[in-house]
Amino acid sequence: MATTLHDVAILAGVSIKTVSNVVNDYEHIRPATREKVLKAIAQLGYQPNLSARSLRSGRTGVIGLALPELSLSYFAELADAVIRAAERHHLVVLVEQTGGGDRAREIEMLSSPRLQLTDGLIFSPRGMDQNDAALLTVPYPLVLLGERIFGGPSDHVTMRNTEAAKAATKHLIDAGRRRIAVLGVHEGELVGSSSLRLQGYREALEEAGIDFDQRLMAPVDRWYRADGAEAMRSLLASGVQFDAVFGFNDTLALGAMRVLQEAGLRIPQDVAVMGFDGLDETKYSLPTLSTVDPGRDEIAETAVRVLADRIENRDAPPEQYLTNFSVVARESTATG
Amino acid sequence: MATTLHDVAILAGVSIKTVSNVVNDYEHIRPATREKVLKAIAQLGYQPNLSARSLRSGRTGVIGLALPELSLSYFAELADAVIRAAERHHLVVLVEQTGGGDRAREIEMLSSPRLQLTDGLIFSPRGMDQNDAALLTVPYPLVLLGERIFGGPSDHVTMRNTEAAKAATKHLIDAGRRRIAVLGVHEGELVGSSSLRLQGYREALEEAGIDFDQRLMAPVDRWYRADGAEAMRSLLASGVQFDAVFGFNDTLALGAMRVLQEAGLRIPQDVAVMGFDGLDETKYSLPTLSTVDPGRDEIAETAVRVLADRIENRDAPPEQYLTNFSVVARESTATG
DNA sequence: TTGAAAGCGCTAACAT
DNA sequence: ATGTTAGCGCTTTCAA
Numbered sequence: 001m002a003t004t005l006h007d008v009a010i011l012a013g014v015s016i017k018t019v020s021n022v023v024n025d026y027e028h029i030r031p032a033t034r035e036k037v038l039k040a041i042a043q044l045g046y047q048p049n050l051s052a053r054s055l056r057s058g059r060t061g062v063i064g065l066a067l068p069e070l071s072l073s074y075f076a077e078l079a080d081a082v083i084r085a086a087e088r089h090h091l092v093v094l095v096e097q098t099g100g101g102d103r104a105r106e107i108e109m110l111s112s113p114r115l116q117l118t119d120g121l122i123f124s125p126r127g128m129d130q131n132d133a134a135l136l137t138v139p140y141p142l143v144l145l146g147e148r149i150f151g152g153p154s155d156h157v158t159m160r161n162t163e164a165a166k167a168a169t170k171h172l173i174d175a176g177r178r179r180i181a182v183l184g185v186h187e188g189e190l191v192g193s194s195s196l197r198l199q200g201y202r203e204a205l206e207e208a209g210i211d212f213d214q215r216l217m218a219p220v221d222r223w224y225r226a227d228g229a230e231a232m233r234s235l236l237a238s239g240v241q242f243d244a245v246f247g248f249n250d251t252l253a254l255g256a257m258r259v260l261q262e263a264g265l266r267i268p269q270d271v272a273v274m275g276f277d278g279l280d281e282t283k284y285s286l287p288t289l290s291t292v293d294p295g296r297d298e299i300a301e302t303a304v305r306v307l308a309d310r311i312e313n314r315d316a317p318p319e320q321y322l323t324n325f326s327v328v329a330r331e332s333t334a335t336g
Numbered sequence: 337m338a339t340t341l342h343d344v345a346i347l348a349g350v351s352i353k354t355v356s357n358v359v360n361d362y363e364h365i366r367p368a369t370r371e372k373v374l375k376a377i378a379q380l381g382y383q384p385n386l387s388a389r390s391l392r393s394g395r396t397g398v399i400g401l402a403l404p405e406l407s408l409s410y411f412a413e414l415a416d417a418v419i420r421a422a423e424r425h426h427l428v429v430l431v432e433q434t435g436g437g438d439r440a441r442e443i444e445m446l447s448s449p450r451l452q453l454t455d456g457l458i459f460s461p462r463g464m465d466q467n468d469a470a471l472l473t474v475p476y477p478l479v480l481l482g483e484r485i486f487g488g489p490s491d492h493v494t495m496r497n498t499e500a501a502k503a504a505t506k507h508l509i510d511a512g513r514r515r516i517a518v519l520g521v522h523e524g525e526l527v528g529s530s531s532l533r534l535q536g537y538r539e540a541l542e543e544a545g546i547d548f549d550q551r552l553m554a555p556v557d558r559w560y561r562a563d564g565a566e567a568m569r570s571l572l573a574s575g576v577q578f579d580a581v582f583g584f585n586d587t588l589a590l591g592a593m594r595v596l597q598e599a600g601l602r603i604p605q606d607v608a609v610m611g612f613d614g615l616d617e618t619k620y621s622l623p624t625l626s627t628v629d630p631g632r633d634e635i636a637e638t639a640v641r642v643l644a645d646r647i648e649n650r651d652a653p654p655e656q657y658l659t660n661f662s663v664v665a666r667e668s669t670a671t672g
Numbered sequence: 673t674t675g676a677a678a679g680c681g682c683t684a685a686c687a688t
Numbered sequence: 689a690t691g692t693t694a695g696c697g698c699t700t701t702c703a704a
Contacts, residue, residue: 338697340696340697340698341697341698342697352697352698353699353700356698356699356700360699384697384698385696385697385698386698387696387697387698388696388697388698388699389697389698389699390698391696391697391698391699392697392698392699392700393698393699393700
C-alpha cells in the first residue's frame with residue numbers, strides 16, 4: 001500500500017492538516033515544522049493520491065485533446081505543441097483520436113464518460129460543421145480549434161486563414177506568376193479552411209488585377225498527398241496553362257510536386273509551388289517547399305492558456321482568438 | 337452539480353447499492369428493478385464520477401505513453417496505433433513527451449506524480465540505456481518499447497531488428513548490389529537499434545560472400561533527415577564507390593535521397609535506397625522508398641495487451657515479446 | 673435480490 | 689500556526 005498523508009503525519013508527529021499544508025505550499029508554517037514534515041515525506045517516499053485529491057477538489061490536472069489522427073503530421077505537430085504548452089501550465093494531456101472526419105464519432109466523443117477524468121477539452125473537429133455548432137454546448141470547459149465552426153458557444157482559437165492565403169498568393173504574384181492553380185477547393189463549401197483560403201486567393205488576385213479562372217481550381221475531397229497528386233494529374237491532363245500551384249495544405253502541395261516532377265516540369269522554373277501549414281517536412285523536400293506557417297506554437301499555447309483560464313472562470317463569455325502567421329519562402333517559389 | 341448515485345437511487349426508489357449494481361452490470365437484479373434504475377439514470381443523465389471510482393477501486397482506466405516527441409513521424413504513428421489499441425481495451429492514453437533523448441528527463445518522468453493518474457506506462461526510452469536497466473524497477477506496471485535496454489525488470493516489446501536488417505540487406509543484394517553504404521552507425525555502441533541493425537547487415541553480407549568495408553559506414557549522431565543528408569554528402573565527398581544505401585531509418589534514407597538527387601544520381605538506377613520503419617511518408621516520396629515495416633500495429637497491440645494483463649496480474653515474471661516485420665519493396669530498389 | 677454502513681485519501685471549513 | 693472534522697462519490701463487505 002502506498003503511504004498516505006496520515007502516515008506522514010504520524011511519522012512527523014503533526015496533524016494530517018499540517019502535512020497537507022506543507023504539500024500544498026501553504027505559507028504560514030513554522031520552518032521547523034515544515035522541515036520535519038518534508039523529512040518524513042522524503043523518508044516514506046510519499047506521493048499524494050491524485051484520485052483522492054481530484055475527488056475532493058473537482059480537478060484532475062488533466063486536459064483532453066481530441067483530434068482526427070496523429071498519423072497526419074499536422075495533428076502530430078499540433079499535439080506536440082499542445083503537450084509542451086500544457087506542461088508549462090502544469091497540466092497533462094489525454095489524447096483522443098476521432099478518426100478522419102467521422103461526425104457521429106466526434107459528437108459521441110463530446111459526451112463520452114472518458115472525459116470525466118479531464119478538466120476540459122481542446123477539440124479540433126473534422127467531421128462536424130457549422131450546423132453542429134449547438135452541439136458544442138457542453139457542461140465542461142471547451143476550446144475549439146480550426147475552421148469548421150465559427151460563432152459557436154465556446155472559446156475558439158484559429159488562424160487568419162483568409163489573410164494568410166492572400167499573403168501566400170501575393171508571394172506567388174510577386175514572384176511573377178499570373179496563372180496560379182489551386183489545389184484543395186471544396187466545391188459548394190461556405191465555411192471551412194478551403195473556402196476561407198480560396199477567398200484570400202481571390203482577394204490577392206483582384207488586388208493584382210488578375211482575372212479569376214475557374215479552370216485553375218482543382219477540387220479535391222480530402223487533403224492527403226495522394227489527392228494532391230491526383231488533382232495535379234487531372235490538371236495536367238486538362239491542358240490548362242499555369243505557372244504556379246497553391247496547395248491549400250502542404251500535403252497536397254507535396255503530392256503535386258511529385259507529379260510535376262514526374263511530368264518533367266521543373267520547380268520553380270516552370271511551376272512555382274506553395275503549400276500551407278508549415279509542416280516540418282517542408283524543410284526537407286526536394287525542392288524545399290514554400291509554405292505558410294500558421295504559428296502552431298502560438299495556437300497551442302493560446303488554446304491551453306484559454307482552457308486553463310476557462311477552467312478557473314467558467315462564466316466569462318466565449319471569445320475568438322486569432323493567431324499570427326508568416327509566409328515562409330523556400331526553393332519551390334524562388335525567383336531568378 | 338453533477339448527479340450522483342445517490343440522486344439516482346432516490347429517484348428510482350432503491351438503495352444506492354442497487355444503482356451501483358446496475359451500473360456495474362451485476363447479474364442478479366430483478367429485471368423490473370434494473371428497468372426502473374436505468375430509467376432514472378437516463379432521466380438524470382447520470383454519469384459515474386471516475387475520480388471517486390478510481391479512489392475506491394485503485395484503477396483509473398488511463399495508461400501513460402511516454403515517448404521522445406510526436407513531431408517525429410515514427411512516434412506519431414506509434415502513438416496513433418497505441419491509442420487505437422488502448423481503445424479496444426477500454427483504456428485511454430495520456431501522452432508524455434520526454435524530448436529527444438534527455439536521459440535525466442526520462443528518469444524523472446518515471447517517478448513523476450503525474451503518473452499517479454495512470455494504471456501503468458508504456459515507455460519508449462531514447463536517452464536511457466542498458467546501464468539504466470535497474471531504474472526500470474518501478475512500483476507500477478511498465479511495458480518497455482524499443483532497443484535501448486534489454487533484459488530489464490519489465491515486460492519488453494521489440495522487433496526483430498537484426499533479422500529485419502538482414503532481410504533488408506539481402507533485398508539489396510538480391511537486386512544485384514554489392515557496395516551497400518550504411519547510414520546511421522553509432523560508433524562504439526554495443527546495444528541499440530544501430531548496432532542490432534548493423535549486425536544484421538553484416539550477417540547478410542557474410543552469407544552473400546561480400547566483404548565488409550568500413551569506408552561504407554556513415555556514422556551519424558541523430559537520425560533526422562538533415563543527418564541523413566549530411567552523411568550522404570560526406571560519403572559522396574569521400575569518393576568511395578557504392579551502388580546502394582541502407583538508411584537505418586526512413587528519415588535518414590529520405591535525407592540521403594535528396595542529396596543523391598541533387599548530385600545528379602538516379603535512384604534506383606545509379607544507387608538503390610532502402611529505409612527502415614515503414615513510415616507512411618515512404619509511400620509518397622519520389623521515388624517511393626523501399627523500407628522495413630516493423631509491424632507497428634502489432635507492437636502497439638502487444639504493448640497494450642501486455643500492459644493490461646500486467647495491470648491485472650502484477651506477479652507474473654516479465655517477458656520479452658518479438659513482433660513480426662516485413663520488407664516492403666518499392667521504386668527506390670526496383671531492378672531492371 | 674437488495675440495503676446499510678464503512679472508508680478509499682484528500683481538502684476545506686472551522687476551531688483553537 | 690496547527691488541529692479537528694466532515695464529506696467528495698464510489699465500491700465493498702456484511703446483513704437481511
